[in-house]
Amino acid sequence: MTGATTADRILDGALASFGSRGYEATSLDALAEGLGMRKQSILYWFPSKEALLEALIDRSAGELAGALEGALAGAGEGWARVEAVVRSVFRVAARRPELLGLVREVGRLGPPAATRLTLALDPLVGRASSFLEAEMDAGHMRRHEPRLLLLAIYSTVVGMITEVDVLRALGEEPTARSLVRRRQELLRLLRSALLVDADGRG
Amino acid sequence: MTGATTADRILDGALASFGSRGYEATSLDALAEGLGMRKQSILYWFPSKEALLEALIDRSAGELAGALEGALAGAGEGWARVEAVVRSVFRVAARRPELLGLVREVGRLGPPAATRLTLALDPLVGRASSFLEAEMDAGHMRRHEPRLLLLAIYSTVVGMITEVDVLRALGEEPTARSLVRRRQELLRLLRSALLVDADGRG
DNA sequence: ACGCGTGCCTACCATTTGGTAGACACGATG
């Protein structure tokens, strides 16, 4: 585990800070201090703060895509694939909470950062869209507009994971156990919403 | 309409900027320039940037709560109330897009801003929660954890409205017409997910 | 031994940030 290069350590720190405090609210000085180095060392590896964000987006998109691809590779057919995707996202959220925070943050930053992320994840989006359409055509899922359905699923998954303050307002502390409960509840909801023969139970 | 006080105009500008560019990314100088005044005039009405944010949260929460209360006052029973709430949120989004953007931004800023907003909307949350539970008890809705269900609905509604870049990535331009389609799709989804006798159609 | 590239550093810098101090215009009131 000593193989973590300086650039990787910087990206780790940036992920933690951008994903929680936010991009604009994170100064290079503070980031460097947290890493036990000077700001100029960061600027040595990444020529500017924006370049650091771009590199972080690329790495994070790759990590996310890798996790999803891996989950899909070992998944079955039909609904099992939806479950596999959701579970793998929650697994990522449990192990690296900041990664989903970054996704949320980048979505808020808008172009060009958001464009970069969506472009990197575009292949997965395409696969998901055609998968949903095929399942609808086969009569396994209720018919919905695939793209808007994807937007709804995306928003719900990201929200269920990252909206910790709303969660607190609802009287639920964001613990690891709560994360599991949220995942289960989300899967039940999706099943109810999408499967034609679903009654909300498995 | 000339009764817009300076403080109100400042709040309007802050809403537009905080809700789109974000709180940290908005400088008092830029805000003032957009309003045709000097930064010191802003600081005359609001002693600090943070105080401006707090005042904006309070006003926005009031506006949002008012819209929801108004919609609920004229709504029927059961599912019609859910529809009324969703429609009124989308109506707000159509007329004042920045307001939902601010909600999203404040949720991201975390405490104390997020706490302030959730506290202000707490009564509505309580009503919504007990409403859902009553509907479940009456057998009209599938049984779910009410609080997690609320979190999911909240995330989906806010996401469907504010995730314009994801929307673009999906090939859908965020126009007024698209907003209507998203609302319809969202309502259909919620109906499928929640109503026990639903088949996804009206 | 010597050069040389790599990696991190100190020393600066211009600009921007939120915020303070205080002057000036102006309308109302005595």
Add this chain to the structure above:
DNA sequence: CATCGTGTCTACCAAATGGTAGGCACGCGT
């Protein structure tokens, strides 16, 4: 007219920001 409160302004400021310039240590090939 004198005074006073209100609202906006100019003039500053200390701190922080992203970024530049350049030096220094160290390991490696010759």
